[in-house]
Amino acid sequence: MQQEITCPECGLQNPAGQRFCRNCATGLPTRCAKCFADVPPYSQFCPSCEWKDPNYAGHKEKARSLRKQMAQQSSAAVKPEQLPHGKPQYTCPQCGSEVAILSEPCPNCNYLFGNIPPPKTRQPEMPAPQPTGMLKRWTREFPTQNGSVSGAEKAGQLLDPKLQYTCPQCGSEVAILSEPCPNCNYLFGNVAPAEMQQQAAPAAPVRGKDAPTLASLGSVPSETDQAIRRAPREWGIPQWARQTLAKLVNVARKAARPSRPAPTGWSIQPSTRRLLLRGFWAAVLLAIAGLGSYYAVTRIGDISLPSTSTSGSNIIPTPTPAQTYTLSTNLPQGGGEISKSPENETYTSGSEVTLTATAAGGYTFDHWGGDASGSLATINITMDSDKSITAYFKPLDATPLLISQVNVAKKTDLAATIRWTTDDPATSQVEYGTTRDYGHTIPSDEELKQKHEVRIPGLEANTKYYFRVKSINESGIEAESHTNTFTTLYAIPVGHEVGNRAPLFGPLREYTDVGNTQSPNNGEMVDLKSFLGKKKVLLDFWRTSCSACIAQFPLIRELYLDENWADSNSEYSDFAVITVCIDGHRTDRIGSLIEKYSNPEKFGPFTFPILLDEESTVKDPYHIWKIPYTVFIDSEGIIRETQIGRFHEREEIESILSRLE
Numbered sequence: 217m218q219q220e221i222t223c224p225e226c227g228l229q230n231p232a233g234q235r236f237c238r239n240c241a242t243g244l245p246t247r248c249a250k251c252f253a254d255v256p257p258y259s260q261f262c263p264s265c266e267w268k269d270p271n272y273a274g275h276k277e278k279a280r281s282l283r284k285q286m287a288q289q290s291s292a293a294v295k296p297e298q299l300p301h302g303k304p305q306y307t308c309p310q311c312g313s314e315v316a317i318l319s320e321p322c323p324n325c326n327y328l329f330g331n332i333p334p335p336k337t338r339q340p341e342m343p344a345p346q347p348t349g350m351l352k353r354w355t356r357e358f359p360t361q362n363g364s365v366s367g368a369e370k371a372g373q374l375l376d377p378k379l380q381y382t383c384p385q386c387g388s389e390v391a392i393l394s395e396p397c398p399n400c401n402y403l404f405g406n407v408a409p410a411e412m413q414q415q416a417a418p419a420a421p422v423r424g425k426d427a428p429t430l431a432s433l434g435s436v437p438s439e440t441d442q443a444i445r446r447a448p449r450e451w452g453i454p455q456w457a458r459q460t461l462a463k464l465v466n467v468a469r470k471a472a473r474p475s476r477p478a479p480t481g482w483s484i485q486p487s488t489r490r491l492l493l494r495g496f497w498a499a500v501l502l503a504i505a506g507l508g509s510y511y512a513v514t515r516i517g518d519i520s521l522p523s524t525s526t527s528g529s530n531i532i533p534t535p536t537p538a539q540t541y542t543l544s545t546n547l548p549q550g551g552g553e554i555s556k557s558p559e560n561e562t563y564t565s566g567s568e569v570t571l572t573a574t575a576a577g578g579y580t581f582d583h584w585g586g587d588a589s590g591s592l593a594t595i596n597i598t599m600d601s602d603k604s605i606t607a608y609f610k611p612l613d614a615t616p617l618l619i620s621q622v623n624v625a626k627k628t629d630l631a632a633t634i635r636w637t638t639d640d641p642a643t644s645q646v647e648y649g650t651t652r653d654y655g656h657t658i659p660s661d662e663e664l665k666q667k668h669e670v671r672i673p674g675l676e677a678n679t680k681y682y683f684r685v686k687s688i689n690e691s692g693i694e695a696e697s698h699t700n701t702f703t704t705l706y707a708i709p710v711g712h713e714v715g716n717r718a719p720l721f722g723p724l725r726e727y728t729d730v731g732n733t734q735s736p737n738n739g740e741m742v743d744l745k746s747f748l749g750k751k752k753v754l755l756d757f758w759r760t761s762c763s764a765c766i767a768q769f770p771l772i773r774e775l776y777l778d779e780n781w782a783d784s785n786s787e788y789s790d791f792a793v794i795t796v797c798i799d800g801h802r803t804d805r806i807g808s809l810i811e812k813y814s815n816p817e818k819f820g821p822f823t824f825p826i827l828l829d830e831e832s833t834v835k836d837p838y839h840i841w842k843i844p845y846t847v848f849i850d851s852e853g854i855i856r857e858t859q860i861g862r863f864h865e866r867e868e869i870e871s872i873l874s875r876l877e
Contacts, residue, residue, distance in 0.1 A: 776825070
């Protein structure tokens with residue numbers, strides 16, 4: 217519980233933390249809440265740690281209101297016309313003396329009427345300290361000009377509270393240099409200001425050269441003060457002794473003041489705090505260094521350093537051999553063999569070995585076992601330990617493969633399609649020729665399936681051909697059919713009518729759609745021959761001036777991008793979509809058309825193939841006289857249907873494409 221503070225002016229007991237007296241508005245000292253140092257009156261900041269008192273502003277405002285109220289009461293207490301002698305007199309609210317003029321301070325207690333607080337009263341004279349401890353050596357008498365005086369008495373004269381000094385910051389009088397200025401809280405530090413001058417009161421016993429200097433009171437003495445310390449004084453007290461006595465008297469004065477409550481917590485001095493921080497960071501650095509050393513030792517400890525042997529003065533390093541491992545293979549059921557690459561007895565750590573399982577006759581490879589897994593016949597093994605790997609083979613199925621339903625599904629003047637079935641999934645292959653020796657073979661399709669279809673292109677019209685089919689199943693059992701024959705059709709004429717072979721054209725240049733990354737048109741050369749015999753083709757002819765042609769562009773674009781139809785004319789699709797612009801060399805019209813109609817609100821982007829018939833090499837063979845004109849060509853290159861005019865629904869186009877063979 218903190219003690220109350222006694223006002224030095226009126227003696228009122230004020231609660232701890234009160235910065236101004238509640239009775240007379242005199243400034244009161246307080247204790248710093250941070251470092252517990254003394255904070256002088258009229259000071260908002262701690263002189264030691266610069267802590268700011270949060271209650272100072274509020275208390276100061278209350279003190280200002282109190283002084284104003286006191287001034288009003290004092291002016292109304294005694295009126296000049298009530299005095300018998302006729303002179304205006306006022307009563308000082310602090311000491312009760314009569315004051316003639318309110319603009320001047322009270323002659324007795326120096327109280328200033330108005331909003332300016334009364335100046336701090338001088339400290340009461342303290343009795344001279346008794347010569348104890350180090351003061352005993354100064355109890356003897358010292359000669360002076362006015363007689364002899366003891367060292368303690370001489371020190372008391374030097375520390376007489378009536379001595380006054382001028383504050384260099386605000387000009388107020390300061391009684392003791394060891395305390396801050398009572399007006400502006402200026403704290404006289406280690407180096408005293410040069411403009412500070414001593415002003416001795418009339419009753420001061422020490423004057424002239426014997427008066428204490430400001431430089432001698434600082435912690436860093438000047439060269440003159442050092443010389444004065446060594447030189448004797450007429451009254452016999454050195455300068456350093458006088459400073460010591462001043463500090464002792466200051467301690468005695470502080471002890472005579474009302475005791476302050478002890479701090480509730482404990483604080484750490486700045487020097488101690490610095491030592492603790494240095495110790496903490498030193499411990500952190502040591503911990504980091506220790507962890508780094510431990511990591512280096514544990515990581516490097518696994519590495520074998522080369523040993524050295526000495527012979528005379530020469531040191532020859534001997535490398536440590538690398539770790540080696542063994543690889544063993546097993547064939548518990550037989551049926552094949554395992555080959556290793558490279559073929560070694562041991563392998564160094566980290567080396568890679570390729571194993572290949574080769575089945576013997578009547579067997580097929582099944583899977584790997586041991587330190588390997590999988591069903592691929594060739595695998596790669598990384599040697600990081602001793603390994604044992606087993607290969608398993610299984611006997612092939614000895615049941616014969618049966619071929620049935622061999623027939624010529626479709627034939628033209630230039631091609632034929634052969635179909636057959638097998639009872640087990642097997643490969644597909646056809647041998648053919650104009651004699652029974654065949655002489656030509658369609659490469660085998662390695663995909664295993666039961667229904668087979670192989671197309672034979674490049675035949676001659678009205679010619680008899682001999683052929684047979686072959687298939688091999690998973691067990692390696694091969695089967696072949698007996699010899700069959702077929703005769704190609706008479707030559708189909710080339711023309712623009714339905715049933716004729718579509719006229720070939722090309723190569724034609726694609727339109728170059730600059731800036732459109734989604735467009736397939738990049739200026740390449742396209743040939744119709746690359747599609748005929750492989751895909752079913754939709755061939756559309758149009759002009760930039762034909763509104764009906766532009767109106768069916770969204771339907772053509774959808775079929776071109778649909779994965780179930782053209783799939784962007786990929787090699788895996790059965791259909792292809794091609795458009796041919798017959799405007800000749802006016803390719804600039806296409807750019808204007810794309811800029812005008814490619815937004816989604818109209819016809820959308822032109823993301824479908826556009827070929828340019830710049831020399832009319834396609835328009836004339838197909839007899840284009842009305843547009844839009846659409847030609848449907850089957851996989852054999854024969855025109856099956858044509859359409860003059862636009863399509864209104866996508867289903868109309870899909871219906872025709874689905875009828876093509």
